[in-house]
Amino acid sequence: MNDRQQIKLTQGIDWPVMGLYTALVILGLLSIFAAEHREGDNVWQNIVHLNKNYARQLMWWGVSLVLATIIWLTDSKFFTATANLLYAFGLVLLLLVLGIGKDVKGSHSWLVIGGFQFQPAEFTKLCTNLALAKYLSSLETDFTKLRARLIAAALALIPAAIIILQDETGLALVYLSFFLVMYREGLPGILLVIAFSGIILVLSALLVDKNILFIIFSVITALVIYFNRREIRRSRARLLLILAVWGFCSAFVMFVVPFAFTKVLKDYQVRRIEVMLGKENDPKATYNTRQSMIAIGSGGFWGKGYLKGTQTRFDFVPEQSTDFIFCTIGEDFGFAGSVLFLGLYVALLFRIIFIAERQRSTFSRVYAYGVASIIFFHLAINISMTIGLAPVIGIPLPLVSYGGSSLMTFTMLIFIMLRLDADRQMVLR
Structure with missing residues (x-):
């Protein structure tokens, strides 16, 4: 490939977003490794045989990069043309889960294809974001009218309702993030005040x-x-x-x-809320949150050092690689490291908003704001969950928590935005 071809291939890519995306994924891999690695482990063998979550996450990142490359080589018009079709496909997947889905940790939200487990609720966030962008950018849509607002709300709430039926309340709540997008596009602020x-x-x-x-x-x-x-x-x-x-x-x-x-509400949902409010004294019910806060607090200001955390390395903290991955960061790198880590997310969110505002296409702007809203919602709830400010509802930390469905979805969300941004000179309403 000559220099001219290489320049054309990478032309228009937003390198700050690429850098922040890469940094967060690598930090996630390092955090998952820190939570799982034990003295005497054969790291290379674990990677080759996919024995550990960090090895499987590395594989999922490879798959995600293949998907990112395909997206980058795709004409941006493809996403506007297929938005409604992808949304319908996402709903079909969610309905399939109700019939043939598999239970994993009390959540009936997984499809098993061969030996591959897939959570459609993650992928459908992408489909919903595309469909909402398509609807709000349509020439026929007058978002000042009640009918248009109700249709937009239905686009977000229909998949959320199906996901609730799968006992996956946490991911269903993420779909409320699309109302932030609608607010940017003209939804009255009084509705947010009422909420x-x-x-x-x-x-x-x-x-x-x-x-x-x-x-x-x-x-x-x-x-x-x-x-x-x-x-x-x-x-x-x-x-x-x-x-x-x-x-x-x-x-x-x-x-x-x-x-x-x-x-x-079900009993376990009530208990989680009561734990958050400090009204639940049962040690079993409060165990996860207590251990999480102990782990983060034990890191102090500078942290114990990488691979030196005791709460996470000795399995005191539950779900260390997924829901409570932030505990590993807090214990190993302390308050200072946690602030720098969260700073990466803040920088990513501000950069995405900057990208959204420079779009010449309503579709691209709405989609970019959808990406920012989804990431913000995940980040806010996950961090609040680990420090006891929100009930434990199983929401992963974007790009950092272990999970193939989550990593691939966030990668596709970000790279579709990058592809749309690269083609922003093509004016589409």
Whole structure:
């Protein structure tokens, strides 16, 4: 290959994203190795025979790079043309899981093809992102209309609903990240305020006695009515609105939340939330979170050093290579190393947002924001999970946690974005 051909092949690629992607994958491999390696292990033999997760992750990275190369050599128009078809294919895979899926650690969300285990819920994030970008970039879509907003919401919530039926609530929650994309494209901010207010109401109902909450709501309502008495005299509708909000909040914390926690959520889901809130004292229920925080805290400021962590290397921390991979980083490299590690994610997110904003195509912009939202959601929940700020719901750390389905999906997400960005001079709505 001559220099001119090589320049053409790599022309338009965003090297900062490539560098950050590579750095995170390599750090993930090193972290998985640190969590699994024991004195006396024959590393080369483990790699050749795929005996360890770090060996299998290295293989999955190789497969991911092959997929990345195929994507890079594909015309970007292919992704706009096949977006809806891929979304339909993703839904079919999710439905197949309900019928012929395999249970893995209590989650009925895996397909087994030969000796290969595959989690369609991961891949369908990519399909949903493409479909949402396709819909929002359509000339027929007026996102200021309620109908368009409901269709966009349905695109995100339909796969999430199917995934919930697979007992994979964690990954289903990730699909809420697409509402951040919709907000960027014009979804009213008041809806996000209402959503966050709902979360606060749920937490309040779990932490404070419902009768006390009723009194608090009533006092606040009385004060609001008093300070707005002049406006209320001119418009009775304002009074009705205030009373409606008071009635909704009171009914929500006194009846809806208790009903959901006793009749809707499963026992293990309730326990995980109670562990997060510090209301669960059963040592078995709190074990994972306690060991995770002990491991991270034991790293101190500078860490114990690579391969010198005791909590992770002696298997005190559960799921060290997947959900709790951050514990290995926190223990080995301490607070300083953890901040630098998280800095890579922050840099990646800001770079993706920069790429999104420079797009000339609505499809490319929406898709790039979808990539950023998915990564952010995974990162925020996984880190919060390991330090006790969120329930343990089994969400991997992007590009770092062990898992072929996860690594391949995030690789494809990023490289489709890079391909679209490289062709941004081709104006497509």
